[in-house]
Amino acid sequence: MSRQVRSPASTSPATRSAMMFVLMLAAVSFFADFTYEGARGVLGPYLASLQTPAFVVGAVIGLGELLGYGLRYFSGLLADRTGRFWPITIFGYMLQMAVVPALALTDSWKSAAVLIVLERAGKGIRNPPRDAMLSCAAGHLGGYGWTFGIDEACDQFGAMFGPLIVAFVLARHGSYHEAFAVLLVPAIINVLLVLTARLFYPKPEDMEAGMHRPVTGAHLSGTFWIYLAGAALVAAGFADYPLLAYHFAKADVMPIEWIAVFYAIAMAVSGMASLALGRLFDRYGFRVLAILTAVASLFAPLAFLGGFSLALVGAALWGIGMGVHESIIPAALAPMVPADRRASAFGLFAAGYGLFWFLGSAAIGFIYGLSIPWTVAFCMLTQWAAVPIFLWVGRRRHHELLCAAS
Numbered sequence: 001m002s003r004q005v006r007s008p009a010s011t012s013p014a015t016r017s018a019m020m021f022v023l024m025l026a027a028v029s030f031f032a033d034f035t036y037e038g039a040r041g042v043l044g045p046y047l048a049s050l051q052t053p054a055f056v057v058g059a060v061i062g063l064g065e066l067l068g069y070g071l072r073y074f075s076g077l078l079a080d081r082t083g084r085f086w087p088i089t090i091f092g093y094m095l096q097m098a099v100v101p102a103l104a105l106t107d108s109w110k111s112a113a114v115l116i117v118l119e120r121a122g123k124g125i126r127n128p129p130r131d132a133m134l135s136c137a138a139g140h141l142g143g144y145g146w147t148f149g150i151d152e153a154c155d156q157f158g159a160m161f162g163p164l165i166v167a168f169v170l171a172r173h174g175s176y177h178e179a180f181a182v183l184l185v186p187a188i189i190n191v192l193l194v195l196t197a198r199l200f201y202p203k204p205e206d207m208e209a210g211m212h213r214p215v216t217g218a219h220l221s222g223t224f225w226i227y228l229a230g231a232a233l234v235a236a237g238f239a240d241y242p243l244l245a246y247h248f249a250k251a252d253v254m255p256i257e258w259i260a261v262f263y264a265i266a267m268a269v270s271g272m273a274s275l276a277l278g279r280l281f282d283r284y285g286f287r288v289l290a291i292l293t294a295v296a297s298l299f300a301p302l303a304f305l306g307g308f309s310l311a312l313v314g315a316a317l318w319g320i321g322m323g324v325h326e327s328i329i330p331a332a333l334a335p336m337v338p339a340d341r342r343a344s345a346f347g348l349f350a351a352g353y354g355l356f357w358f359l360g361s362a363a364i365g366f367i368y369g370l371s372i373p374w375t376v377a378f379c380m381l382t383q384w385a386a387v388p389i390f391l392w393v394g395r396r397r398h399h400e401l402l403c404a405a406s
Helices: 013-040 043-049 054-082 085-105 109-135 144-171 176-182 184-200 222-237 241-250 256-284 286-296 299-305 308-336 339-370 372-384 386-405
Strands: none
Touching: 013 085, 013 109, 013 144, 013 176, 013 184, 013 256, 043 054, 043 109, 043 241, 043 256, 054 085, 054 109, 054 241, 054 339, 085 109, 085 176, 085 184, 109 144, 109 339, 144 176, 144 256, 144 308, 176 184, 222 308, 222 339, 222 372, 222 386, 241 256, 241 299, 241 308, 241 339, 256 286, 256 308, 286 308, 286 372, 286 386, 299 308, 299 372, 308 339, 339 372, 372 386
8 A cells, every 4th residue: 555645854944843843742652651651550550449339340440441532622612613732632641730739639430530531621621722733744754654653662761661650659659649740740841832833833733734724524434433443442342441441450460569560551651562563653654553453352351361470461552552642543543534624523523432441441341340251352352353444444545546537
């Protein structure tokens, strides 16, 4: 399959400027994930320590994802209609970075649940305009997969260090509340960095002609909706890490401090894989996405049925799956839609994706309370069902590109 965008230019000023912008946003992503993934790595056992039922854990996590992804539709639409990409992005980051350290003040699962949902809301608000701005640099850097891969690599390395810091606090007999309080430091750094990026790149959409135009009335293509259906199946079958952590703690698979370490390992695997996977996607297209979906689904039997060693492999495969969710899936979406509708398309796509994430998370939590083997079957079968859809979309996109070139 041919590349979706042209090859990068030599080191032209535009290319250097685009790369610097991507690296600045990548630094923002690093400290954002350092903060919220540091907390999410132990949310499962923390909720378990508050005597939270398994169904409630799944429902709270799923509700957070539902709200976070649902809000993306409105924030993306607002960004496209107003052109105010930065104010919306900054507000989302500030909300998200405020509520994570606030977990240190909770003493019941109800108050923790409110903050967990608000954290997802903050991420939902800032993601569509941020991703739309990030995609503006892709034309100068050789591809959407590579551009989003750079950001995802830094994102996931931040998600590695955060849980390691939390694990260090817990290993030294610190409390969950002390671990959450430590995350105030990267949260402050994140806010300062995003304000700095806004100062140096006030209008990143100027890197790509068309982003500043008014939203057109054109409908999104049928390929977009079919691709969304495939992504929704992946979302429904992909258990969030707090539920895996809940299982590790409940089944006594490992000491509590190792749960955060496993999460850090998963994030490291995702970060290291993102750059290579982004390049592979730019070169081979949806075949890469289909293969990775099938491989990542194997996290379920390893994590839910295995002991310490198999759970470690399962966590690594889960990390690869997260890399697919956060980099390749949006990279594949970007060229499907007009530039002037990109933020709203990201938001609409994410809203549908999040709805099925919520339904899947609630279903997985419910099924887990009945049977672990059935939980594994549900996770794997729903993700496998997405594979033929991705292959069809890949063939369709290839045909569309050939028609556009002729």
